[in-house]
Amino acid sequence: MLLEVKGLTKRFGGLVAVNQVGFSVEEGKITALIGPNGAGKTTLFNCISGFYQPNEGEVLLNNSNIIGQPAHKILQKGLARTFQLVRNFEGMTILENIMTAAHVHSGQNFLNSLLFLPSVKKSEKELKEKANDILKFLNLAHVADKYPNEISYGQKRLVEIGKVLATDAKLLLMDEPAAGLNDSETRTLVDTMREIQKTGKSILIVEHNMKFIMELVQKIVVLDFGQKIAEGTPEEIRNNEKVIKAYLGGGKVNA
Amino acid sequence: MRKLKIFSLILVLSFGLLLVGCNSSSTQGSSGADDPIKVGYIGALSGGSSTMGVPGKNGIQLAVDEINADGGINGRQIELIAADDKADPATSATQAQKLINEDEVVAILGGPNSGTVKANSEVIAQYGVPELITIAMNDTLIDPNSATFPTTFRMTEDNSYDIRALAEFLIGEGHQNIGVIADNTAYGQSGTESIKKILEEKGLNVEIAVDHPVGAKDLTAQTLKLREANVDAVYVFSLGPEGALFMKTLKQIDWKVPVVGGRGLNMKAFVDLAGDAADGMILPTVINPNKPEAKEFIEKYDEKYNDDPTHVYSSLGYDSMYLLAAALKKSDGEGGDALIEALESLKDIPTVTGGMDHTASFTDDKHNAVNENYIIFNQVKNGAFEFYTDEVESGWE
Amino acid sequence: MDVYGQLLIAGISTGSIYGLIALAFLIIYNSTQIVNFAQGEMVMVGAMMTFFGLSFHSFSYLSTFFIVIGSMIVIAFIFQHVLVKPLQKQGASMFSIIIGTIALGIVLSEGMGLWLGKQQYGVPPIIPNNPISLGNITILPQNLLIIIISWSLVISIWYFFNRTMTGLSLRAVSISTEGAQVSGIKISRMLAIGFTLSAVVSGIGGLLIAPVVGASPYLGLSIAVKGFAAAILGGMGNIYAGMIGGIIIGISESFFSFYIPSYAEAITFTIMLFMLVVKPTGLFPEHS
């Protein structure tokens, strides 16, 4: 199992945002995490990726517990995530945005970069090639030299995905990547996700758009009020009474 | 968590140090026949003026050690209690009250800054305690007949005394149109006013006076203004760093104008900063290395402290303490009116400062110790102060 | 005509120092939003260490340079690990951290005073005072050195932030900490680099200014004030604009001192205040 979450709990004061949640993500698959607003999905992401310290539980990545490790360590172990809100680096070109993320493996040695060593130049050339490849893969090559405020919202979303791709992580956690996208942009995103899956990566995705989810994923985990209420294939979840109730209680099925 | 504690500890410690700095060393006790006679010193022992305040204090201490080794004041030892006023008038006034009320000193020696001496002498006079100023030169500090500080005395000459000596020098060199540069503080501006007044009285013409803030990083504008005014010589009343900056700017624009300076420039920082740019400048000083007494003092002082390359401030502290000791011997260690009377009757006390045969004296009308022919001129040469001449016409009006 | 030239070159020289200090200040401000009120004291430490190396021990300029750089690296470490990090870990507000920088400044001043004495020290110029002629104006080698080194530093730092991956990563941290974490950037390593760069630039500022104004533990404030003014005038969001702000202030001071003496400083600060009211983002807001 690539990722196993066991008995994970996160409290904010008296509020239990995530309550004894356990599930797993299989290698090479796309898994979805769904649930009404405030169910605790983002909090769970934050706990898994090292941005929050959970109060209880384990997170096993390739069978080793990663709880307590800082985000950049977890990333080096192959787990990367995107945020619900776009976090492009304004003031840097799209290419630089991607290069910065790709830089994670190149040592980040301050002295070397200050001394303008030839090895630095070489590795920077490689970084640039890699970043350009990723932009090509995402159909963003034409905006490589533009700044984030000069591209569309859909493209910004793709840049965020480009950044996690550049880190070479094997497991990508994406928090609502389709939020705010129009239909055609959503289509592009679905295609892109499939392409990413084909490259052997695994994905854990939070998404409200049920059509998007049902089309794309192999497994769904449902959270409600911090608790896991269901886990299964899209077919199973569609017919799960608890899930239907939770969503009806919450208002709409695509809450 | 632990780091935060360490950090707080450092903070607390450093504030502690600040406080300790304020309450400088003090011991308490009432005076008896065999107890030491306590003498206070208030001066800048930290901050920019400490280059004067610290050697001043060390000169006093050297004198105290000699006097004590020699039997003290009619058998009683002298104890010096030094307080740091950080060149701050308010601190200075507080320190004066502490020295008088807690330490019960019989007299106080005043430090280098005129502003702080003025603030503390008003307090000291209220208690009827005599104060003897060592270094501060402001013209208005001494007035035996004033209501504000009738008990204030001074070892050194005042600014006007220096300016008159320099005016005679400028006349002797044949200069007529003079330019002045000073900082824009009360010190610099009152100095500028005195220079204008005295030079004009002597028939010279102050063509232009320019000023600058303390800590100025550039004086090109001021220097160019002086050059445009076509003056024959420049009188620098600025202190060390800006004085040095001015001399460097002269060299930069290649204007070879004769320069004289205030006594405040007699400090190592000035020549260190100016390098060879100050060469040729004439400065008034109070110590003549060719005078045997002065020579002896310089050797003793440098062996022990070696922190005053021009020996101006240390020698003034030293002379002040000997003057005070002479009066204490007369009053038999008594303070108050007895000591004031004793001070006013001091006559022809030899000094290490001043010209060859210079002696100091006070009367009830004259609280400035200095007599005629006190000033000596130094010249800056190869980045050091060198004796230039003691043939200087100097004296009171 | 040489009066204008002479005033101009003087303004550029002092302005370059102001700009250098603004640069050091803005590196920290832009990577952490921390307003470093110990900025002037960092420059002061550079100046005092210059005195310590050159005058106290008569070391060569090269050895002194390394002493200055070494002490600035130590100060950067203290800044990050004794001040900023513990406070951030406690969840302290930005306000507390800024107050912390004021405290650090006091500690640096008093510490230096305790160690090397609280006096005003003189420091000899790096190159002898033999003026260099440029056409019909002249400049002291020390001032030329100030201009050359300041601008070389600004250009190097521009290169670092825009053309090296480490520099880009540091910028990424300042733009979005979370975004940077997502990209696998080691935030604390990057901050260490930012603090070190700022401290080293401050130290070099101290090294350059010591022969002009001397060294004393209480030098910091008067230097910082002009550095802040330069940063505000140029634009707080733009690291390099402080240099332009500094030059403008330097030149305006120089010319006003000549034409309206006694009011030069007041006029300079009035311009700054005016700027704050009319265009708080400064002359050169951040490029985006």
Ligand SMILES: Nc1ncnc2c1ncn2[C@@H]1O[C@H](COP(=O)(O)OP(=O)(O)O)[C@@H](O)[C@H]1O
């Ligand atoms: N940093 C935080 N401090 C306090 N409460 C939080 C914090 N983050 C999230 N919460 C609360 O935890 C619950 C789960 O939020 P979240 O994980 O954002 O939900 P979702 O992403 O499923 O919409 C919500 O009630 C939210 O208000």
Ligand SMILES: [Mg+2]
């Ligand atoms: Mg969410």
